[in-house]
Amino acid sequence: MSIEVQNVSKVYGEQNALDNISISVKPGEIVGFLGPNGAGKSTMMKIITCFIPQTAGKISVCGFDVEQDPLEVKKRVGYLPEHNPLYLDMYVKEYLTFVAGLHLVPDKKKRVDEMVKLVGLELEQNKQIGELSKGYRQRVGLAQALIHDPDVLILDEPTTGLDPNQIEEIRNLIKKLGEEKTVMMSTHIMQEVEAICDRVVIISQGKIVANDTSRNISESQEEQHVTRVEFDQSVEEDLLRKVSGVLEIRSMGGNEWMIVSKADIRNDLFQFSVKNNLGILTLQKEEKSLEEAFKSLTKN
Ligand code: ADP
Numbered sequence: 001m002s003i004e005v006q007n008v009s010k011v012y013g014e015q016n017a018l019d020n021i022s023i024s025v026k027p028g029e030i031v032g033f034l035g036p037n038g039a040g041k042s043t044m045m046k047i048i049t050c051f052i053p054q055t056a057g058k059i060s061v062c063g064f065d066v067e068q069d070p071l072e073v074k075k076r077v078g079y080l081p082e083h084n085p086l087y088l089d090m091y092v093k094e095y096l097t098f099v100a101g102l103h104l105v106p107d108k109k110k111r112v113d114e115m116v117k118l119v120g121l122e123l124e125q126n127k128q129i130g131e132l133s134k135g136y137r138q139r140v141g142l143a144q145a146l147i148h149d150p151d152v153l154i155l156d157e158p159t160t161g162l163d164p165n166q167i168e169e170i171r172n173l174i175k176k177l178g179e180e181k182t183v184m185m186s187t188h189i190m191q192e193v194e195a196i197c198d199r200v201v202i203i204s205q206g207k208i209v210a211n212d213t214s215r216n217i218s219e220s221q222e223e224q225h226v227t228r229v230e231f232d233q234s235v236e237e238d239l240l241r242k243v244s245g246v247l248e249i250r251s252m253g254g255n256e257w258m259i260v261s262k263a264d265i266r267n268d269l270f271q272f273s274v275k276n277n278l279g280i281l282t283l284q285k286e287e288k289s290l291e292e293a294f295k296s297l298t299k300n
């Protein structure tokens with residue numbers, strides 16, 4: 001496993017920020033870490049990156065324990081903290097060279113140039129960090145996280161505060177990085193998770209409430225299925241109502257119907273159409289969004 005979190009808890013004074021969390025992230029996975037504000041996402045990320053200690057539990061990164069081998073862990077982890085603290089009066093390349101030095105990167109100049117290219121900072125490379133837009137500052141943050149070529153990237157809300165174009169650029173960059181690295185990223189944007197993550201972990205009040213693909217999470221919260229069906233000719237409503245599992249029927253005009261059912265009834269509708277010599281023009285299950293699942297999982 002690239003990241004192995006076992007029964008981790010964190011208490012700040014009186015506050016239980018993480019409560020017995022276990023997560024495994026496989027090499028090459030991109031895992032989305034979701035949760036309302038205050039759920040404990042940043043706390044988990046700070047512990048994985050050896051910035052703060054856990055109160056209980058065990059964490060290893062690429063096989064190294066964060067408490068016993070923090071230096072080995074830090075060699076293998078790139079971290080973009082939540083508010084991306086940068087030295088605003090340093091120049092882009094000066095800052096990246098400084099970070100490369102901290103990591104004892106052998107050919108610093110060459111590596112900095114490679115990073116500038118990788119994250120798309122060519123045009124801004126001679127500017128002061130304070131002169132850059134938020135989107136370009138995020139790229140500097142990603143470059144510093146990548147400079148020692150870590151296997152694992154921990155990105156805390158990498159797209160928060162960016163405009164839609166910048167969000168798309170950073171998202172594409174993360175997707176590209178994810179082809180080679182293991183990525184754990186927190187975000188508030190559901191489409192982002194659906195667009196780039198293989199798996200989603202949702203936490204609420206320090207506890208894991210879901211850990212699966214975004215599709216499975218959305219479906220697991222589905223209490224009712226809604227299916228849209230269009231036949232090639234008119235159908236008696238009473239006849240359609242007799243299809244097993246149907247709870248409710250709404251005519252959508254023409255020969256189109258919305259059918260609410262307890263389970264997936266697409267196959268039953270297909271059998272129904274064969275039996276009654278009907279053609280089916282459309283047969284579609286309405287997808288419930290990850291956003292709705294998130295809301296129902298994280299409200300108390
Ligand atoms: P998230 O990143 O999901 O918004 P955090 O990990 O930042 O959540 O915070 C989890 C909880 O722990 C919050 O209730 C927060 O107020 C609390 N917390 C975070 N950092 C500290 C700290 N240094 N001291 C005390 N409480 C903290």
Ligand code: MG
Nearest residue numbers: 041042043082
């Ligand atoms: Mg946070």
